[in-house]
Amino acid sequence: MAKSTDARDEEWPTAVTAGEGTVPKPGDIVLDPELPYAPEPLVGDGSDNPLEDHDVEGDIPEVPLLALKEHRHTQWSKMLGVGGHLPLRLEIGDGSSAIYAIDDGKHHAVIGRVVATSPSCSYVLVGRISMDELQSLVDEQTSTTGAFDSASELALLGVALVTSVASTNIFTVDRYSDAAEIPAGFAVGQDPVELAADLDINVD
8 A cells, every 4th residue: 555645744854965956955964975074954944045144245255254153152132133233244364364253242253264174174263252352453453363362262163065955064173272272284374274184073
């Protein structure tokens, strides 16, 4: 006897293989043998751009902006629709000394920069600083080379753009208790390191 189906059967999450032409829906898992980590279900309704939220294309490149937004604290004022603060999007410095910054509430900002790339993803160093520290960077009272020296919540995030299914995966690769633990090759002022293989994930 054939198994009956109804609308509910089509709502169950499924596994979608990247590159096969099937468009995944929220809850589906995208299978891609090139990814260096276990896939997680997609979230969202598929109608919004993950970079929306007063962002203007070109303010901050897509990869570091995604990492900065992933790392910042929950924006409760926006979620509750009670106003809050104006969004902040900054590029400070030039070339290999440039860093990017976004607001993280009224009193803090998240800063970051791409420090390495591999065949499957980019790695972004991120950290949280006060607005006073950010202003010091903007006014050039503090060099961007020391931008992460006083930052808290330091972490290395991996950002993988899966263009075949228009999906993005962001994951934590490592965390640092202070700037002294950051690998020397990731220092501000150096070009991103080109890796032949993906970095090991050092967090649970």
